[in-house]
Amino acid sequence: MNHLDVPGVLLLHHHELVARASTVMEHVEAFRRYSQFAVWNVNTALGFPQGLRGCRFHTIVLHYSLFGMVPYQLDERFLDYLDRSEASYKIAFFQDEHHYCRQRFGFLDRHNVDCVYTLIEPEYFQQVYQQHTRVPKLIYTIPGYVSDDLVALGRRFTKPDGDRRIDIGYRGRKLSPYMGQGSQEKYDIAVRFHRHAERSGLKLDIETDESRRIYGDQWYQFLANCRAVLGVEAGVSIFDVDDIVRTEYERVMAEYPDASFEELSGDLLHQWEGNIPYRTISPRHFEAAAFRTCQILFEGAYSGIMQPMEHYIPLKKDFSNVEDVLTMFSDGALRRELTENAYRDLIASGNYKYRRFVEGFDRDLQQQGLQPKIAPDTIAAVDRLLRRDSLPRQLRALLRATLYYPFPGRRIVQPKIKQVLIRYEGIKAGRLHKPTS
Numbered sequence: 261m262n263h264l265d266v267p268g269v270l271l272l273h274h275h276e277l278v279a280r281a282s283t284v285m286e287h288v289e290a291f292r293r294y295s296q297f298a299v300w301n302v303n304t305a306l307g308f309p310q311g312l313r314g315c316r317f318h319t320i321v322l323h324y325s326l327f328g329m330v331p332y333q334l335d336e337r338f339l340d341y342l343d344r345s346e347a348s349y350k351i352a353f354f355q356d357e358h359h360y361c362r363q364r365f366g367f368l369d370r371h372n373v374d375c376v377y378t379l380i381e382p383e384y385f386q387q388v389y390q391q392h393t394r395v396p397k398l399i400y401t402i403p404g405y406v407s408d409d410l411v412a413l414g415r416r417f418t419k420p421d422g423d424r425r426i427d428i429g430y431r432g433r434k435l436s437p438y439m440g441q442g443s444q445e446k447y448d449i450a451v452r453f454h455r456h457a458e459r460s461g462l463k464l465d466i467e468t469d470e471s472r473r474i475y476g477d478q479w480y481q482f483l484a485n486c487r488a489v490l491g492v493e494a495g496v497s498i499f500d501v502d503d504i505v506r507t508e509y510e511r512v513m514a515e516y517p518d519a520s521f522e523e524l525s526g527d528l529l530h531q532w533e534g535n536i537p538y539r540t541i542s543p544r545h546f547e548a549a550a551f552r553t554c555q556i557l558f559e560g561a562y563s564g565i566m567q568p569m570e571h572y573i574p575l576k577k578d579f580s581n582v583e584d585v586l587t588m589f590s591d592g593a594l595r596r597e598l599t600e601n602a603y604r605d606l607i608a609s610g611n612y613k614y615r616r617f618v619e620g621f622d623r624d625l626q627q628q629g630l631q632p633k634i635a636p637d638t639i640a641a642v643d644r645l646l647r648r649d650s651l652p653r654q655l656r657a658l659l660r661a662t663l664y665y666p667f668p669g670r671r672i673v674q675p676k677i678k679q680v681l682i683r684y685e686g687i688k689a690g691r692l693h694k695p696t697s
Contacts, residue, residue, distance in 0.1 A: 263316040266642055267634045268298035270315070273323035274333035276305050277657050283543045284325050286407045290614035291321065296622050296632040298639055300646060306653040308337035311645030318630055320345055322352040322373070330360055332367070342371050349628050353377045355403055357388070358439060358496045358538050362503045365392045375624070377401045379495070384536050388501055399624065402563055403494060404543035405614045406550070406607055414550035414607070417484040421592060427462040428556065428589070429486035431473055435496070437521045438509035440533050442497030444521060445558055445577070449490050453575070456582045466490065483547060488554035488589055493562060494542035498532045505532050541565050546612065549602040554595040556585060565612070571602040
């Protein structure tokens with residue numbers, strides 16, 4: 261079979277059609293929007309495009325959304341295509357690298373990935389990827405950057421301080437204890453701060469229950485209505501590089517299901533606590549800066565981007581300075597200074613915009629000898645090939661989604677939907693994986 265040689269980028273990602281728009285898709289779309297290279301985004305949630313077999317891309321990017329659950333969101337057809345693309349420069353983006361490491365290491369070597377963009381800081385590259393894989397190039401990155409859309413939303417929704425109805429807001433969740441003390445901070449800061457501040461007379465809107473999470477424009481409106489938000493560094497404090505912490509935790513919990521985090525930490529987890537630092541700034545910090553919302557954050561490094569008392573009010577993790585924090589928050593002039601500094605350095609400077617990030621991505625490709633020049637007829641030919649079966653793939657994806665998302669009469673039609681999928685996709689009903697949101 262003759263293949264079309266494509267001096268461009270194939271970006272494989274995973275996004276369910278019924279899922280909410282998110283920072284994940286901002287990251288995906290940034291490459292196509294800002295790269296000098298021609299970029300084609302292929303959503304693996306829609307299935308394998310038959311026309312893809314006729315293309316050989318010079319670069320293949322595996323987006324972190326493919327690796328958010330086990331098994332990965334790449335079926336045998338995509339994996340076969342990846343292996344047949346022997347001459348392609350293969351790049352994998354990872355987040356949540358702290359667990360299922362052995363599977364990740366095996367994937368990288370099995371499919372000859374050339375470069376990994378990682379949240380691990382460079383001084384720990386050797387302990388993780390260089391010691392356990394053959395990947396020749398590692399590049400440090402952060403989870404997300406500043407999109408033009410975020411800047412526009414900030415201008416649209418930001419309110420004067422006096423018009424904001426919530427003094428301090430927050431939405432967080434509790435993570436599994438096997439990820440260490442750092443994984444508990446998103447929950448701890450909410451519970452303990454609320455306890456200290458509930459009699460302060462401040463209007464608080466602090467929640468950790470999954471049902472109280474906020475998405476889309478409602479989240480941005482919430483940010484714009486808060487004078488301040490709580491926050492912590494993203495990431496965890498136990499990096500399970502040998503894939504033993506999680507299995508040991510599950511074994512102990514099966515025997516002692518009521519064990520508290522303190523008991524687990526003292527008897528089991530303490531030996532791995534802080535073994536490989538895995539903390540970073542998160543998109544939420546950029547969002548708060550864009551909306552000129554003051555940030556009250558646990559002390560941390562924040563990737564060297566945010567500094568205490570310059571960009572945020574620092575809260576000690578033992579809450580020993582919580583009264584000072586409440587006093588500083590009540591100083592409107594200080595809040596304005598911190599929010600203006602954060603907006604200036606994180607947003608207005610442009611240093612953390614997606615455009616700047618993709619410029620660095622392009623430089624890496626050019627350092628590998630790849631060039632962005634591509635003939636218009638090649639672009640048109642690839643477009644035709646990838647569009648060839650796009651409608652039936654979207655329809656099948658919608659059918660798959662109906663197996664898991666509620667609607668009236670679902671129980672009646674679900675067996676018929678499974679039969680259709682089995683017939684037209686040639687797969688067993690038991691292998692249908694639940695979509696991620």
